[in-house]
Amino acid sequence: MAVVITPKADFLVVEFEQDLSIFAVNELFESLKSVPQADADKVILDLTAVSEFDSAGLQLLLWLQHSAPAKSFTLSHGDNPTVLRVLNLYNLNPLAA
Amino acid sequence: MDLTQARSLFIEEALGLLEVMEACLLEIEAGDATAGQHIDAIFRAAHTIKGSAGLFGFDAIVAFTHIVESVLDKVRDQKISLDHDLCDLCLLCQDHLMTMIRQLQDDSIQLDLHAGEQLLARLHLYLDGKPALAMPEAETAAMSEHWQFDVRYGADVFRDGMDPMSQLSYLATLGTLTDVHLSAEFPAEHFDPESCYLRLHANLASEASKQTLEDVFEFVRDSSEIHITVPKSISEQLAQQDISDEKLGTLLVQAGAVTPRELQQALQAHKQQEIAIGQALVQQGAVPPELISTALDKQKATEHKRPADFQFLKVEARKLDGLINLIGELVTSGAEMDSLLSELGNSKITESFSVLNSLLEQIRDGALSLRMVQIGESFSRLRRIVRDVSKELGKEIDLIVEGADTELDKSMVEKLSDPLMHIVRNALDHGIEPTELRLYKGKPAQGQLKLSARHEAGSVVIEISDDGAGLNVQKIRDKAIEKGILAPDRDLSEADTYKLIFEPGFSTAAAVTNLSGRGVGMDVVRRNIEELRGQIQIRSAIEKGTTFSIRLPLTLAIIDGFLVSVADTKLVLPLNMVQECMEFKPGLQTQGRNYLDLRGEVLPFIRLSDIFRLPGRRLQRENVVIVQYGSDRAGLVVDALHGELQAVIKPLNSMFQSLRGIGGSTILGSGDIGLILDIPQLVQFATNLEMQTCHP
Numbered sequence: 001m002a003v004v005i006t007p008k009a010d011f012l013v014v015e016f017e018q019d020l021s022i023f024a025v026n027e028l029f030e031s032l033k034s035v036p037q038a039d040a041d042k043v044i045l046d047l048t049a050v051s052e053f054d055s056a057g058l059q060l061l062l063w064l065q066h067s068a069p070a071k072s073f074t075l076s077h078g079d080n081p082t083v084l085r086v087l088n089l090y091n092l093n094p095l096a097a
Numbered sequence: 098m099d100l101t102q103a104r105s106l107f108i109e110e111a112l113g114l115l116e117v118m119e120a121c122l123l124e125i126e127a128g129d130a131t132a133g134q135h136i137d138a139i140f141r142a143a144h145t146i147k148g149s150a151g152l153f154g155f156d157a158i159v160a161f162t163h164i165v166e167s168v169l170d171k172v173r174d175q176k177i178s179l180d181h182d183l184c185d186l187c188l189l190c191q192d193h194l195m196t197m198i199r200q201l202q203d204d205s206i207q208l209d210l211h212a213g214e215q216l217l218a219r220l221h222l223y224l225d226g227k228p229a230l231a232m233p234e235a236e237t238a239a240m241s242e243h244w245q246f247d248v249r250y251g252a253d254v255f256r257d258g259m260d261p262m263s264q265l266s267y268l269a270t271l272g273t274l275t276d277v278h279l280s281a282e283f284p285a286e287h288f289d290p291e292s293c294y295l296r297l298h299a300n301l302a303s304e305a306s307k308q309t310l311e312d313v314f315e316f317v318r319d320s321s322e323i324h325i326t327v328p329k330s331i332s333e334q335l336a337q338q339d340i341s342d343e344k345l346g347t348l349l350v351q352a353g354a355v356t357p358r359e360l361q362q363a364l365q366a367h368k369q370q371e372i373a374i375g376q377a378l379v380q381q382g383a384v385p386p387e388l389i390s391t392a393l394d395k396q397k398a399t400e401h402k403r404p405a406d407f408q409f410l411k412v413e414a415r416k417l418d419g420l421i422n423l424i425g426e427l428v429t430s431g432a433e434m435d436s437l438l439s440e441l442g443n444s445k446i447t448e449s450f451s452v453l454n455s456l457l458e459q460i461r462d463g464a465l466s467l468r469m470v471q472i473g474e475s476f477s478r479l480r481r482i483v484r485d486v487s488k489e490l491g492k493e494i495d496l497i498v499e500g501a502d503t504e505l506d507k508s509m510v511e512k513l514s515d516p517l518m519h520i521v522r523n524a525l526d527h528g529i530e531p532t533e534l535r536l537y538k539g540k541p542a543q544g545q546l547k548l549s550a551r552h553e554a555g556s557v558v559i560e561i562s563d564d565g566a567g568l569n570v571q572k573i574r575d576k577a578i579e580k581g582i583l584a585p586d587r588d589l590s591e592a593d594t595y596k597l598i599f600e601p602g603f604s605t606a607a608a609v610t611n612l613s614g615r616g617v618g619m620d621v622v623r624r625n626i627e628e629l630r631g632q633i634q635i636r637s638a639i640e641k642g643t644t645f646s647i648r649l650p651l652t653l654a655i656i657d658g659f660l661v662s663v664a665d666t667k668l669v670l671p672l673n674m675v676q677e678c679m680e681f682k683p684g685l686q687t688q689g690r691n692y693l694d695l696r697g698e699v700l701p702f703i704r705l706s707d708i709f710r711l712p713g714r715r716l717q718r719e720n721v722v723i724v725q726y727g728s729d730r731a732g733l734v735v736d737a738l739h740g741e742l743q744a745v746i747k748p749l750n751s752m753f754q755s756l757r758g759i760g761g762s763t764i765l766g767s768g769d770i771g772l773i774l775d776i777p778q779l780v781q782f783a784t785n786l787e788m789q790t791c792h793p
Contacts, residue, residue, distance in 0.1 A: 022255045025290035055262045056255045060290050062281045067288070089265055091277035 003031045011042035020050045020057035028060060036068035043071050048078035053086050104201070106411070107149050111198045114142040115191055120477045122188050123484055125179060127496075132172060132179035139187070140169045146194065158197050161213065165190045168223045177223055188481075190216050243275065243300040244310060244328055251320030254293040259317050261297055267313050272303025414507070417467055424464050425655055425745035431457050432742055432766030461655055461743065468508070472550045472559070473501030475514050479521050483546060486525045492532060492544055494525060499549035505557050509629055509649060513559070516622040520561050520645050521546070523619070528565030528643055538640065540564065556631075556673075556726075557651060562644035568637040570594050577603065595635040599623040630760055632777050648726075648777075658744035658763070660771065661722060661735040663705045664713030667771040668735070669744050669763055674724045674776050681719040681734050693732060695723070702732030703783040708758065724776050731780045742766070744773060757782045 002024050004015040012035065020028070035043065045061060047053070065073050077083040086092075121135035121142075143166040150158035165187070171177045179187075193213055200206045246268070250261055268274060278298040288294075303310070307325060314323045431454055438447050476498050487494040505513075529535075529544035536542055545564045550557060570591055577583035577597045589597075597603060601620040626633050631649035650656070650671070658669040681693075692701045702721060706713065713736075721732040744763035749756065760775035 022260075022291065025255075029288075029290035055260045055295060056291065056293070058279075059255075059281055059293065059295055062279075063283055063288055063290070063294075066281065066283050086262060089262060089269070089277070090279045092279060 003028050005031065005035065007038065007040060010040055011044060012038050012040040013044045013046060015046040016050050018049060018051045020047065020060070021052040021054040022056035023052075025056050025060050028057075032060070032064055035064060036071070041071055042074065043068070044074045044076055046076045046078075047083045048076060048080055050080060050083055053082050055086075058086060058090065058092075104153060107153055108198055108202050110149065111146045112195070114146055115195050115198070116474070116477060118142040119188065119191050119481055122184055122191065123477075123480050126181065126184040126188075126484070136169065136173050136179065140166065140173055143169055146198075155197075155201065158194065161190075161197065161217065162194065164217055164220045164224070165194075168220050171223065183223065186216070186219055188484075190220070243302045244272075244305075244307075245324075245326035246297065246299045246301065246310075247324040247326075248297045248314065248317075249322040250293045250295045250297070250317060251322075252289075252292040252294075253320050254295075254317050255291055257316070257320065261293075261295055261317075264313050264317070265297065265299065268299065268301055268303075268310075271305045271309070271313075272301045274299055274301055276300045412467075417464075421464050421468070421655075424461050427457060428461060428655060428743045428745050429764050429766075432764075433768065434766070436766035458743065465506075465655060466504075468506050469504040470507045470510055471501060472503050472505050472510060472513075472557075473498075475510050475517060476501050476548050476550075478514060479517060479548060482518055482521055483525065486522060487544075490525065490531075492525065492529055493542055494529065495543045495545045497545065497547045497549075499547065500551045503550035503552060503557060505550075505649070506651070512625060512629055513647075513649075516625045516647075517559070517561065519619070519622050521548075524561060524563040524565065524643065524645075528563040528567075530566055552651075553648075557649045559647040559649070560644055561647075562642060564642040567639040567641055568595055568598070568635065568643055569639065573597055592635070595637060598635075599633070630775065655743060655745050656773075658742050658771075658773065659722070660739040660742050660765070661720075661733075662737045662739060663709070663735050664711045666709070666711055667739075667765055667769055668705065669742070669771045669773045670722060670724060670733070670776065671773070672741060674726050676723045676725045676730070678720055678722050678738055681721040681732075693721070695732075700730060700732050701783075702734055703779065704734045706734075706736075708779070708783060708786075724780075726777050726780070729777075729780060731776075731783075733774075733776075733779075744771065746773060 002017050002019055004013075004017070006013045006015065014032070014035065016028075043064075045064075050057075077087070118139050121130070121139050124130040125132050125135055143162050147159055147162035147166055150162065168177075168183075169187070172179045172183070177183070193209075193216055196206060196208055200208050248261070248264075254261065265274070265277070276299060280296045280298075281294045282296060283294050301310070307327065310325055311318075311323070314321070317323070434450060435454065438450055441447075480496060480498070483494055483496045524546055525544075529546070530538070530540075532542050535544065547560070547562045549562075550559045552558075573594050574583065574589070574597075577594075577600070578585050580600075580603060582597060582600045582603060583589070599619045599622065603619070623633055626647055626649070629649055631647055634646045634648070635643065636646065637643040651673075657672040659672045659675045661668050661670065691703065692699055694700070700723065705711070719734055719736060720738050721734050722738070723730060723732050742765070746761040746763060748761050749759065753759070758775055758779040759772050760778075761773045763771045763773055765771045
């Protein structure tokens with residue numbers, strides 16, 4: 001499993017594993033399809049464990065945000081350098097921007 | 098790829114285009130066509146030159162043409178009108194470009210840089226001067242201090258193994274990235290995570306050239322829409338660099354106002370959204386408006402280029418000459434075969450060979466016609482001369498061109514252009530009177546110059562006639578005597594007096610003007626034409642005008658001939674001059690003089706055996722071949738008639754060049770040498786001889 005989705009009290013934790021890149025996006029997408037339909041209003045995207053992050057992965061996150069406009073997304077990167085580098089480059093920090 | 102070859106191809110193409118441009122401009126200026134009819138052609142010419150020059154890195158040409166093109170574009174958009182002044186300016190620019198391109202070929206040509214600067218300055222008046230052309234304020238403001246990138250990534254970018262991130266991080270190494278903005282345009286449904294929906298906007302402060310920046314996106318170029326906007330600083334620099342060719346050229350290339358790829362893209366936009374390309378580019382803020390013309394025409398050029406490719410094929414002249422030489426050999430060996438077959442007397446083989454022979458003739462004609470070009474090309478060059486000269490002299494000239502589609506051997510057209518130019522200049526300078534004088538004489542103020550070409554009895558006749566003062570026989574005579582060309586006591590017919598102007602060192606013009614009377618005179622004209630086996634004749638009437646009539650053989654290589662023999666010598670007459678053959682009855686001779694009665698008409702004749710002093714007894718039965726050239730007819734008395742043949746003309750050794758009456762030689766089927774008679778020269782020679790006998 002590349003992604004672990006854990007429903008909590010009033011929010012959803014989406015925990016990505018190592019690969020959030022073009023090689024994994026299809027699989028991830030299948031798993032993430034349910035997120036917009038979830039009851040929770042808040043979604044926490046946990047990228048702490050991600051070691052491969054590219055534009056395709058980023059796009060997937062953007063899509064997630066785009067397809068669930070009513071939800072509020074929070075990004076947790078835990079100072080993961082791979083993630084930070086991408087976000088800085090794209091001038092995207094935090095993701096909600 | 099052989100660059101030298103490509104380069105000479107470029108030069109040739111560019112010169113051709115410039116000629117088109119010139120012809121169009123002249124027609125517009127003369128009022129024969131409206132600007133609207135020709136502006137596309139003119140524009141295309143300028144644009145194509147710019148494009149090709151760019152390929153070769155001739156920056157100065159690119160820079161200059163670019164400005165010309167921009168002005169032409171304004172004309173095309175009907176923002177400015179192609180009035181007389183602008184036409185004039187365009188013609189001057191055309192001249193300047195011509196010099197620039199010739200310079201590539203010939204280092205000795207000096208380019209007048211100062212004149213170029215002035216032209217550019219004048220062009221800029223058209224570009225900047227009119228308020229309607231000014232860039233909208235908003236657009237100017239929108240132009241940033243930085244390079245602006247707007248990249249709409251294609252769907253397949255991820256699948257192709259590309260990542261926009263890598264380009265962005267590379268850009269970051271080239272300068273300082275600001276205002277990076279990533280957005281995504283997701284479809285309403287069926288999101289495919291492996292497709293790319295991203296759009297990137299970024300500003301970059303960098304010293305890098307546009308090419309470098311564009312190369313960053315090289316791998317996504319095919320799938321994505323990429324817009325790179327030139328920083329304001331460079332645009333401003335561009336606008337300010339009015340004058341110097343060189344700097345502007347360098348700048349254009351460095352700044353790369355518009356790169357080919359951008360055009361491509363604009364082309365797509367044009368097709369998909371049906372909006373003008375220029376508009377599309379401005380909307381995207383990709384280029385300042387004055388640079389848009391480039392994009393516009395690129396598309397035009399592609400569209401227009403296609404049909405032309407199908408109409409013409411460019412072939413190296415060398416290959417064509419090789420082919421014609423081979424066909425010449427084929428014809429010679431065919432003739433040999435023919436003579437062998439007639440000895441053999443096998444009717445079946447003879448018959449089958451005659452089919453082969455007729456095919457051979459067709460191939461020969463086809464091959465020769467490949468070298469034929471329309472004389473119109475030469476004429477249009479003259480049109481320009483007429484315009485310039487009449488302007489310089491302050492004379493109004495109406496130029497009439499007839500038969501511009503008459504075809505002539507390419508090499509002949511080239512060799513003709515100088516003599517024609519000379520005659521035309523002379524006609525304008527000396528022939529046609531100044532306007533006041535014309536009015537005084539009761540002639541229309543506008544002088545008339547007529548150029549005509551037509552086919553006539555196997556030759557091409559080119560006539561240049563003016564309605565000027567005509568040649569003054571007495572004046573020519575006096576002058577010739579003064580120059581020691583003519584003995585004072587010699588009597589000359591009118592036609593012969595006219596011919597005196599072809600003598601070296603003869604010039605009747607009282608004043609040496611810029612245009613004519615420089616002594617490189619009509620003798621060169623006559624020599625050039627005689628080198629082409631042609632003749633030049635003059636007809637003139639006082640106060641009515643003068644006509645120069647140039648008669649040239651159709652081709653220089655292979656002719657249909659008529660073989661005759663005198664004693665043991667084989668002679669070939671050009672078949673197209675032969676009218677009829679008849680038995681020569683000595684009784685027809687009148688009073689021992691050389692003329693005979695041809696159905697009631699007086700026909701002078703020549704005994705070839707006398708002229709060439711060929712030994713041999715006079716035969717019982719002789720024949721006379723009646724030849725015609727132009728309006729003259731004469732009979733040639735020969736021993737035997739052998740019939741038609743195809744003669745491959747081999748020029749005579751230069752030792753025999755001055756030989757009168759013989760135009761060349763050919764190898765006959767039997768392997769013998771046949772001499773080809775130059776009939777006009779021969780008849781002239783015989784006439785002179787006769788005259789000398791009459792007036793010792």
